[in-house]
Amino acid sequence: MHVIEVAEGVHAYVQPDGGWCLNNAGILTDGHRSVLVDTAATEARARQLRRAALRLAPRPPHAVVNTHFHGDHTYGNFVFPEALTIGHEKTRTLVDAAGLHMAGLWPDVRWGDIEITPPELTFRDRMTLHVGDAVRAELVHIGPAAHSVDDTVVWLPEQGVLFTGDLAMNGVTPFCVMGSVAGSLRALERLRALGATTIVPGHGPVGGPEVLDANEAYLRWVQGLAKEGAAAGVSPAELARATDLGPYGGLLDAERLLPNLHRGYAEEQGLPEGAPLDIGALFEEMAGHHGRRPDCRA
Numbered sequence: 001m002h003v004i005e006v007a008e009g010v011h012a013y014v015q016p017d018g019g020w021c022l023n024n025a026g027i028l029t030d031g032h033r034s035v036l037v038d039t040a041a042t043e044a045r046a047r048q049l050r051r052a053a054l055r056l057a058p059r060p061p062h063a064v065v066n067t068h069f070h071g072d073h074t075y076g077n078f079v080f081p082e083a084l085t086i087g088h089e090k091t092r093t094l095v096d097a098a099g100l101h102m103a104g105l106w107p108d109v110r111w112g113d114i115e116i117t118p119p120e121l122t123f124r125d126r127m128t129l130h131v132g133d134a135v136r137a138e139l140v141h142i143g144p145a146a147h148s149v150d151d152t153v154v155w156l157p158e159q160g161v162l163f164t165g166d167l168a169m170n171g172v173t174p175f176c177v178m179g180s181v182a183g184s185l186r187a188l189e190r191l192r193a194l195g196a197t198t199i200v201p202g203h204g205p206v207g208g209p210e211v212l213d214a215n216e217a218y219l220r221w222v223q224g225l226a227k228e229g230a231a232a233g234v235s236p237a238e239l240a241r242a243t244d245l246g247p248y249g250g251l252l253d254a255e256r257l258l259p260n261l262h263r264g265y266a267e268e269q270g271l272p273e274g275a276p277l278d279i280g281a282l283f284e285e286m287a288g289h290h291g292r293r294p295d296c297r298a
Helices: 043-056 071-079 089-098 101-105 181-194 210-232 236-242 254-268 279-290
Strands: 002-007 010-014 025-029 034-037 063-065 084-088 121-123 126-131 135-141 152-156 161-169 198-203
Touching: 002 043, 002 198, 010 043, 025 043, 025 135, 034 043, 034 126, 043 071, 071 089, 071 101, 084 089, 089 121, 161 181, 161 210, 181 210, 181 254, 198 210, 210 236, 210 254, 236 254, 236 279, 254 279
Parallel strands: 034 063, 063 084, 084 121, 161 198
Antiparallel strands: 002 010, 010 025, 025 034, 126 135, 135 152, 152 161
């Protein structure tokens, strides 16, 4: 893990290589108090994050912001009992509903004794969180559906730093099967309009605005493939097998093309953005397409 100070009092907690279950987090501090942006997938990794936060401030974090409900960003919440956990109102509902589903996809991972801990304080559109006088963080819900249906970004306007959650990834294949391809593209437009100079993505290295451009290019490619495939009557699985990944073949977790195509097809067929799909079945189909279960690196 790397702790990178991207602005005064603003640290990115980066877990290479950023593949399945290896998310990034953030530590915001004025030197006395601190706030986390997301936690980690396993108990052991969350405890490492706790130790890193305590090296930057003498007291445990007093708040944890969850950018969305997925377990790699929320399973470690319970390791911070002193903290007020904050998230979008849908995040609270979805954390409870999902439970340990993600852990069940990879039963051989040492998850630890996870206690599901949903946000205690929720908001609908946006709220402001202050870390002393040093950092003002704007929590903004980006919806109705993009990576998921409960995406929150953490925007630090004075520092020009944006924590995107999984709305953006760097060197890692975007994943919007639980949200929307079209909604993800609109979300990226909103994020670009903020004018951030530093992007801390949900997975992968810290970057700049070019991270948003790369995610947009991939998603437009998926959207075009889905439009052509649906019109031709070819199934998502057939299309995925026939598609040359081209410049996207070097992204981590390239097997996500198949579930992303399913979401694109759903939108071409008129399903509402974010309409539930059978994620368990799609995960198994993706594993079959990939030739094995994707590697959870946690």
